[in-house]
Amino acid sequence: MKSDELLALFLRRGVLWPTAEIYGGAQGLYDYGPLGAALKRRIEDAWTSWFVGLSPDYYRIEPAELLPEAVVRASGHLENFTDPEIVCDACHTPFRAETVLEAVRPEGVDGLSVAQIAEIAHANHVKCPRCGSEALSVPAPFNMMFGVDFGVTGKERAYLRPETAQNSFLAFPRMWEVGRHALPLGVAVVGKAYRNEIAPRQVLFRLRAFTQAELQIFFDPEHFDRPIDPFRDVRLPVLRVERRERGEETPEFIRAEDLVASGGLPAFYVHHMVQFHRFFREVLAYPEESIRFFEKSEKERAFYNKIQFDAEVRLESFGGYKELGAVHYRGDYDLTRHAEGSGKDLAVTVGEGRSVLPHVLELTFGVDRNLWGLGDLHLRTEDARTVWHLPPFLAPVSVGVFPLIAKAHGAYAQRLADDLARAGLTVQYDAASSIGRRYARIDEAGTPYGVTVDAGTLDEGPEHDTVTVRERDSRSQARVPVGELVGRLAGALRLPRPPRI
RNA sequence: GCGGGCAUAGUGUAGUCUGGUUAUCACAUAGGCUUGCCAAGCCUAUAACUCGGGUUCAAAUCCCGGUGCCCGCACCA
Numbered sequence: 043m044k045s046d047e048l049l050a051l052f053l054r055r056g057v058l059w060p061t062a063e064i065y066g067g068a069q070g071l072y073d074y075g076p077l078g079a080a081l082k083r084r085i086e087d088a089w090t091s092w093f094v095g096l097s098p099d100y101y102r103i104e105p106a107e108l109l110p111e112a113v114v115r116a117s118g119h120l121e122n123f124t125d126p127e128i129v130c131d132a133c134h135t136p137f138r139a140e141t142v143l144e145a146v147r148p149e150g151v152d153g154l155s156v157a158q159i160a161e162i163a164h165a166n167h168v169k170c171p172r173c174g175s176e177a178l179s180v181p182a183p184f185n186m187m188f189g190v191d192f193g194v195t196g197k198e199r200a201y202l203r204p205e206t207a208q209n210s211f212l213a214f215p216r217m218w219e220v221g222r223h224a225l226p227l228g229v230a231v232v233g234k235a236y237r238n239e240i241a242p243r244q245v246l247f248r249l250r251a252f253t254q255a256e257l258q259i260f261f262d263p264e265h266f267d268r269p270i271d272p273f274r275d276v277r278l279p280v281l282r283v284e285r286r287e288r289g290e291e292t293p294e295f296i297r298a299e300d301l302v303a304s305g306g307l308p309a310f311y312v313h314h315m316v317q318f319h320r321f322f323r324e325v326l327a328y329p330e331e332s333i334r335f336f337e338k339s340e341k342e343r344a345f346y347n348k349i350q351f352d353a354e355v356r357l358e359s360f361g362g363y364k365e366l367g368a369v370h371y372r373g374d375y376d377l378t379r380h381a382e383g384s385g386k387d388l389a390v391t392v393g394e395g396r397s398v399l400p401h402v403l404e405l406t407f408g409v410d411r412n413l414w415g416l417g418d419l420h421l422r423t424e425d426a427r428t429v430w431h432l433p434p435f436l437a438p439v440s441v442g443v444f445p446l447i448a449k450a451h452g453a454y455a456q457r458l459a460d461d462l463a464r465a466g467l468t469v470q471y472d473a474a475s476s477i478g479r480r481y482a483r484i485d486e487a488g489t490p491y492g493v494t495v496d497a498g499t500l501d502e503g504p505e506h507d508t509v510t511v512r513e514r515d516s517r518s519q520a521r522v523p524v525g526e527l528v529g530r531l532a533g534a535l536r537l538p539r540p541p542r543i
Numbered sequence: 544g545c546g547g548g549c550a551u552a553g554u555g556u557a558g559u560c561u562g563g564u565u566a567u568c569a570c571a572u573a574g575g576c577u578u579g580c581c582a583a584g585c586c587u588a589u590a591a592c593u594c595g596g597g598u599u600c601a602a603a604u605c606c607c608g609g610u611g612c613c614c615g616c617a618c619c620a
Contacts, residue, residue, distance in 0.1 A: 241617080483582085
């Protein structure tokens with residue numbers, strides 16, 4: 043679905059709206075309404091059920107969203123979060139310092155101060171790539187973290203976390219004990235992260251407050267290549283660097299085993315790519331042809347990542363592939379930095395007394411972006427009606443309950459709606475306007491089932507205490523005894539968990 | 544952040560160039576009548592010129608600024 047169309051629908055149905063709208067809004071901030079909040083919760087629960095379910099040694103924690111300054115200093119976010127820029131004073135165009143100085147300083151600008159970068163530019167008479175002016179200046183690097191006063195004196199600083207990953211690294215020593223000394227050890231966090239983005243845009247794609255679902259897996263690097271259970275014949279849509287360099291945009295389907303055997307990727311890494319792919323397919327129901335795992339080259343990926351595939355999905359709303367998640371091999375960068383920063387030894391002892399500083403595999407997933415993706419890919423207009431083909435277990439409301447004729451069947455239907463809600467279903471009762479309109483309303487909200495009470499339900503005939511269950515996608519109807527309703531629907535509404543490979 | 548464009552009921556829009564009646568239309572929403580299993584019909588109601596300043600007898604319309612949105616560049620998990 044097109045971006046404008048999707049946003050209009052989301053606004054109309056109360057999925058989301060701009061924060062502080064009556065004051066003109068605030069860039070990069072959106073609030074979720076009832077439908078959006080419920081859907082987002084379902085996505086988070088589905089993600090947790092799936093990824094934490096991958097192993098008994100994977101856990102979810104819920105840490106604080108504020109990080110003391112020492113943490114972000116050690117993690118590198120305080121200095122390194124943005125690359126230094128060079129701005130042309132003549133045409134006001136900003137460039138990455140590294141790019142502009144490439145000819146005169148091929149080794150890059152890491153570690154140089156603002157003054158040193160400016161000096162190099164002037165000494166070599168570097169010109170603006172766009173207008174040729176030599177009037178270049180180097181502004182102080184912009185840090186994308188939100189800093190806050192911490193404590194009553196205001197002398198201490200803390201920062202809203204720019205990513206949830208840091209919390210998992212900080213939790214490692216505790217989790218090593220709580221997890222009873224097991225590797226691999228997974229520590230998941232689902233929660234808000236905050237970045238003062240320069241140019242928030244595209245609704246949920248670059249927010250200043252956004253929700254990440256991340257799983258950091260600490261593992262023994264000696265086991266990275268250890269063969270794990272066979273991948274059977276799983277094929278992954280991957281676009282590797284060599285193929286990209288030939289100008290290809292589309293992925294090729296490569297057997298997981300081949301990615302390991304001839305593709306040079308560690309088995310443990312590929313195993314988690316397979317699980318990520320299955321989550322996209324089996325839980326979010328993204329079409330196979332929309333997904334690709336996009337390999338980042340050494341230049342493109344963050345410096346701490348040794349292997350990086352972005353999990354991308356092609357969205358009509360933004361006319362191309364968008365990053366909705368990623369699989370990062372971060373090596374021992376994080377634990378090394380935090381061991382140095384804190385002065386604590388973060389190595390652990392495994393097996394017969396071998397000391398190991400675990401490496402980290404990071405699975406990261408953008409909750410807001412995927413909520414948008416579920417709208418883009420599953421909302422379809424079909425002969426003048428709009429249907430949100432959400433997987434049933436993700437639907438904000440599971441069942442709509444309607445009286446065929448409000449006056450005649452309303453009391454029974456209202457009672458039935460209460461009973462279903464008490465049984466744990468999310469239910470919406472609606473008696474307004476015609477039955478067709480009510481079906482249309484729930485179709486648009488992604489509700490998979492409609493239950494209608496009619497004359498047969500109330501009559502002392504063969505249809506006594508039966509209702510019609512109408513299915514969103516097929517529009518088919520079946521007569522079901524009310525006592526069997528919960529049992530009938532429960533299966534489709536249960537969150538999927540990963541099968542053991 | 545730079546450049547360009549845009550901003551009218553809940554949603555989508557007409558009107559702006561060329562200032563001048565009660566601001567157009569559709570859908571949505573609420574109530575009534577009727578109907579009774581896929582957005583039916585009729586009647587009624589609710590509801591808007593992004594904010595601030597300026598020009599003018601008069602501003603949705605022209606000018607300036609703020610805010611927000613879109614596109615390109617730059618940046619980016």
